[in-house]
Amino acid sequence: MTSDLPVLLAAVSIVSALHISFQARRVGRSRMNHNIMPPIVTGPPDFERTFRAHQNSVEFYSIFLVVLWISGIFCNEVLAALGGIMYIVGREMYFTGYISESKKRLPGFYLILCVLLFLTVTATIGIIQSFLDKYLNIRVL
């Protein structure tokens, strides 16, 4: 174990994995409350919103991990980790908003989009710098 490992990115990733597991558990509880047994995935709007709120997290989770780690390793680890924390906050806002009313998922969703944009831009800057350095031997900054 070296002290060069990106420990902040790892910490944020573990917290995000726990958060999405916790959402899966809330879907399971909603199943029990409404007596909707697997493999059924339809039911009262209340259950369907909970189910879809978790599904949306799943759909975006790999995208989040890609931009988080590339931003953190190619650009700046602290900034990326802060972005990751904001993403998890946005995911919680999205989930709790969505299960109460479909429209209330939107504030969390806009925060999620801002964070993903920020991580994508910083990741792209890092990739361009690294590409110039590695293949063209040009050092920017």
Place this chain on the structure above:
Amino acid sequence: MTSDLPVLLAAVSIVSALHISFQARRVGRSRMNHNIMPPIVTGPPDFERTFRAHQNSVEFYSIFLVVLWISGIFCNEVLAALGGIMYIVGREMYFTGYISESKKRLPGFYLILCVLLFLTVTATIGIIQSFLDKYLNIRVL
């Protein structure tokens, strides 16, 4: 290519990717057996259980990869790889159980949860050690 690469984690990851692809193929075969053409995802309970068994693998796959790699790199690669093998065994039990009867997915599911808990705890221990070493210069063990 250096000999420092986490080859056991890579091997387990490739096997898990093949396993989940194999599950996708079994969903495709179930589609053909029941003559359920895409984009339809509903049908006889038998097909819906097969479809959902694969979906559950997809929902957990990124979580698994996160805790597998962080546990293996920050804590112990051999232990994490063994956990990864147990996870794949649990996934196979879950899938074959689920397609025969909904309740029979549970033994595999409990094994999956145990493995994820083990990987999360070892990953967290590794992160804490690495954090103390990197930022506070404290070496535990």
Place this chain on the structure above:
Amino acid sequence: MTSDLPVLLAAVSIVSALHISFQARRVGRSRMNHNIMPPIVTGPPDFERTFRAHQNSVEFYSIFLVVLWISGIFCNEVLAALGGIMYIVGREMYFTGYISESKKRLPGFYLILCVLLFLTVTATIGIIQSFLDKYLNIRVL
């Protein structure tokens, strides 16, 4: 930032993340065109094909990332990155084909399968070489 980072893999990963986000947005637009509000995921075949085309991308995305990165790091980065570009082309063919007609998803799907097979084989070769080197001190090639 060192110049040893796998910048080509990172670049392909960012492009693939943007591509899958763009597909999610096209699902959102299809929702608006057909006035299908979340959490509903059923509707005219046109919408359901768009929805499932994106879902299929999500189902395979983690598998793609696993074989892309392991192939690129354990075998050859340039070959893996080229494979990654072909995968994104296949995903676009799959998506645009699927939304016009279910059967038209197949050419893209076959390209996707070829790329995944190529990345899996090269990843496996790299893992075997790395394993022999690390644990048995045998150098092939």
